[in-house]
Amino acid sequence: MKFYSISLFMCFIFFGCASHKEEFQLSKTINLDQKEELQAYFQIWVAGVQGGGSGINFFITKDLIKNPTEVYFRGKKESLVLNNNVYVAHFKTELNQEKDYVMDANAVKEHKNTLPLVDNFPFNIKDNEAIILSETNGKKEYILLKSIVKKPLLAYPSIKK
Template sequence: MKLLKQILFLCLISLMMMSFSQCASTFKLEDSAPLEIGQVYYKNWVAGVKGGGSGINVFIPLLSNSKNIELDSIYFRGKAVKLEKNKRLYIGRYALSANQNRDIIMSSDPIAEYGNLVPEIPKKIPFELKEDECVVRYNEGHKIKYYKISNIIKQESLKYPSTPQNSQ
């Protein structure tokens, strides 16, 4: 009986150690790029109307395609977003809190405050990144992998006009 308890205890310990080792390898960064990636850059943008919003768009141009690799998400400046694909260009769109309509109703009547939005609590990303770095999450076959991109270039900001310009 004592031997059976020891064997069971060792099995449980090894099972726990194996489960923790999976967590450590989940966010392992790959050494080489999964595809030929061009110069990655980002642009800030601001809407031309009050409350129209602002944000950052990160652009990842591909120089080659692969059928079994699909870029999924990007981690940049403490946030993660899904990537949009446009032919050979992936775009990560980050909304910022500047230039947003944030009307908050404060009242002693709880029903009057019904339309207020709950403040968004930022989630901590699992990577320590500099201002000019991002991590791309991609799928290779059925495996999820991560690749770090450095030296991201900032291009001139986009300022959208509030009204169409008259061309004369």
């Protein structure tokens, strides 16, 4: 009898913990066509020097979605900031960044290596799709943007001589 009580208690704990996971329900989908290509787009950039960094700038016009606050794109989440009637999010990538990993048979020498962060991305979307979080009066809406335009690579010049 004691075994059944403990088993029942453990089931409640496991199911109770699982129920606290945030649910993401899509409110609507916006399929961008050629007329709307400038309403949402992204542009990859790289620095002109090794280790200078790289990233993706993501843009949404103010008129496309009301009160956007966050964007989920290519496995990452960033805040959207209004800048000259355009919402912008800046994603950093690992392209063009120097890695300083110590590889040695002696584990003590490797202990300063940092592990890459594993992020549980809540959506299964393509590379040209994004989820926008819009908040109005405390109500959250998740909006899927499809067929987002990729602008040409922006390569910053190297240091002037």
